[in-house]
Amino acid sequence: MVALIIQGLIALNVEDYVGQSYHGTLLTIAVIAFSVIFNTSTSSHLPMIESVMLALHVFGMLAITIPLWVLTPNLSHASDVLLTFTNEGGWPSKELSAMIGLTVPFCALVGFDCSIHMSEEIQDASIAIPRAIMWSIAPNAFMAFFMILTLIFCIGDVESILNSKSKEPFIQLFYNST
Template sequence: MVGSVIQGPIVLNNLDTYVYQSWHGTLITIAVILFVVSFNTLLAVRLPLIEGLLLILHIGGLFAIIIPLWVMAPRGTVHNTLFKFTTTGGWSNLGLASLIGMVNPIGVLIGYDCSVHMSEEVQDASIVLPKALIWSVVPNGLMALVMGATFIFCIGDVDEVLASPTYEPFIQVFFNATQSYAGATIMTLIIMIMLTSACISEVATASRQLWSFARDGGVPFSGWLSHVSPGWNIPIRAVFVSVLISTLLSLINIGSYVALNAINSLGVVSLLFSYTVTISCLVWRRLYGAPLPPRPWSLGKYGLPINVISICFVTPLLFFAFWPVSANPDATGLNWSPVMFVSILVVALVYYVVWARHVYTGPVVLVKRDD
């Protein structure tokens, strides 16, 4: 995502000379990955300070984007923006098209669970992390509502925006509003920096998740991946494996953008499935299982209703996440996530039966650190 966003301003400022190429995006992606890994290794101890500064940019950047749109962008009418519904996917039923369309923005849920996987490096994690999640979801939800409302009222001609030579419709909206290459570039730069900071957090949490699962013997080469090198307070091997896999995946974009999207679609499906499994287990435990262990932070009597509402929200999204965006799609427009998802489950099941069940011991409760 960062790679393609970086390409956008390059196209915008060089319409007559720059030719958009997929391999350019791949090289930019690899450069971003190398940049991100430096933060997760050499500057790991500075991450809290850096994230704090980025939080200021995150909030200030919201106003730096919406104010120019409010002042300068063409304004849509309330009727056309809020009450006129259309579908371009060929679905005859507008309700069905709306449910399928909800899957695209649901990808923004990726990232909220990042802090959970860093719990072993947080003091009083059982209290701090729930509060951090709430303080992430509530303010960001409100800001997203403001940003979303602003964007749809200022989007202008949808067909023109979708046909943008930058391949990033939001960049075209910025330019149409400001009529300034510099202004649109600066507004895009804010998005670019925030997405890059999200990559830093994603690599950090992916490496910790890989390391903790390897520590429990749940992945191949667990002994090597779970090792923390002397002098490092981070699982540097897991960090490098995470970025290596990301780099290899980015190479797919050179051969087939459709194939890369097929793999990317697996992310949202897997995330929704993991939420469904974990919340369902919690609901079953609250209703029929042994009492939940004592914990310093709890939803109390509201826990079960919130869990049930969450299941009712996530389950339909998971179902429609397997649907294609358009009716009667060809091979390039097909939603390949069901094939990818089932394949991964089969591989995981075979690995578990053949090997993992003999070495996997379940989540480790207490870890002793050797001096």
């Protein structure tokens, strides 16, 4: 995904850029290579890096959402955002479309149990593991809900967002808002 975001930013900033599928592949290989080199060469410093990334995670969310709320020229009305349901995917009903749309948020709940698999290495695992899981889920759920509200109120014209040159809707949303 990072490689496609890079490719989308290039498409947005370079007028005559035409993205090819092999560009995304090469960028993906570069991102993976960077990740492997970074994780192997800085393994002794990973706890400190993770602490810095936690701060960036929280303050980065605020650094993204606050400008969107302030700079978006025409925020959507609450009735449009919260009470209007559409079925643009071609599914037989709005209900089925809504249920299929929920698969992405449900996937966010997969994988947090990885800490359970390492519980034999932790003292008082029956207390520490559930506490760690809840301390990771609760703040992230709150931040995700705030981010979702921000994006749906700032989205504007959905067709222009979906048909953007960057091929990444959130990049076009940021561009339109700022």
